[in-house]
Amino acid sequence: MAQELQSILDTADPWAADLLLSALAAAAASYRRATCTVPFPSPLFGDGDARDYAALLQNLQALPPLGAPGAAARLSAQQLSLVSWLLTHPRRPVASMRRCTLRQVQEQLPSLTGWVADIGMNPSLRPTAVLQLSAVPPSVGSSRVLAFHGTSFENLHSILHHGLLNASGTRLERTGSAFGKGIYFSSELAVAYAFCQPAEGWAGSALGRRLRCLLVCSIEREAIQSSHNSDLVPDKYLVVEAMDAVQTHFVFVYCDDAPPGSPPPPAHHPAHRQQLQHPPAARVAAPAQRHGVSPLVWVLAAFTLLLLAVGLRDNPSLRRFVRRQLGLRIL
Known part of the structure; x- marks a missing residue:
């Protein structure tokens, strides 16, 4: 079976196989797994109320990367059957x-x-x-x-x-x-x-x-x-x-x-x-200027300082407090 699966992997698009495995893993981990994992590999992990979702997910997550040469030879018997079932399923073969x-x-x-x-x-x-x-x-x-x-x-x-x-x-x-x-x-x-x-x-x-x-x-x-x-x-x-x-x-x-x-x-x-x-573009980072401080921030900071200065000038009690605590004399 390992040779048959390796032949399938060698001719299949690696990302197609990757997506099929990722989709099944996400479905098996979902709280709605009873409906998301349809079709389910019943011959390997039970059927109906006896479905062993934990074993299915464990086998999937333990799979090594399948793009390397000879990857099928490193799979267990259950993993071989699982990957073969998924990649050759009549409704969506890889x-x-x-x-x-x-x-x-x-x-x-x-x-x-x-x-x-x-x-x-x-x-x-x-x-x-x-x-x-x-x-x-x-x-x-x-x-x-x-x-x-x-x-x-x-x-x-x-x-x-x-x-x-x-x-x-x-x-x-x-x-x-x-x-x-x-x-x-x-x-x-x-x-x-x-x-x-x-x-x-x-x-x-x-x-x-x-x-x-x-x-x-x-x-x-x-x-x-x-x-x-x-x-x-x-x-x-x-x-x-x-x-x-x-x-x-x-x-x-x-x-x-x-x-x-x-x-x-x-x-x-x-x-x-x-x-x-034509490489797939990953998420493009935001323009560099977004990482700098916006001019609006500087305007707001200056306005805040202006309000503080006006408050100190018009409030004798606050001026005395600043003079006692900070040693600053406010005109």
Whole structure:
């Protein structure tokens, strides 16, 4: 089994495997793990009420970085079965995912405008990594609409394998349904990003330990309940009830911390060479001038000193106190 898994790892995109492991680890650590870990590796860790989430999480967090040559040979029998189950799952095999650059995303989504400018104005919106899940259909722009969906990272494992679910009115609902029942999207990247809650992922991840995710989807135009056909839905929001009308094409991954000391994906991997040509930009630091003292602070300080001087001049009791305590004579 080790040789078979190593063959899969050698041909898979290292970041795709990394993201699958990180998503499962975040789901297993969630207090909503019963729903977030669907699908669950039942043959290895039990089913129903007998699910051993602690053992699943322990095996995941003990995994060494899988980008190094011969990594599969260092796994235990249970870890081999777990990683093989995850990377070859029929609903989301690792071979169906590949990394890409923002430029490649832009080239495939010419009808989705504005988000590149948003990233330029707000560097925190620039993803650490981008992975493509499916091809963008040619009907985008005519019968299908592109939009963003922000969600908690702990939901990603289930989303990758089952797609986005309409949880309105069910126990899975998290953010309410103020504008009607359905799955909520936005035409603006910044609006969707506000719903991207971070979660702790896989300890050996080269992407980072604390991650966020944002989905780029296409939606059948006829299925959208938007501000154009409903007074309830505000501008820039889209609400979709029909789950089969939604298709996810890209995952934007954001890292809230620096990647741990694990080695990066192997340099000989073709996808890694492509990424080196267009390296993923991490969070860009704020401009240098923000670290200096604002001129407004100096103005406020000078105004405060002026008020203090006026108070000393007009208050004889305060002048006597300063003269006795500090030895200063105030005119």
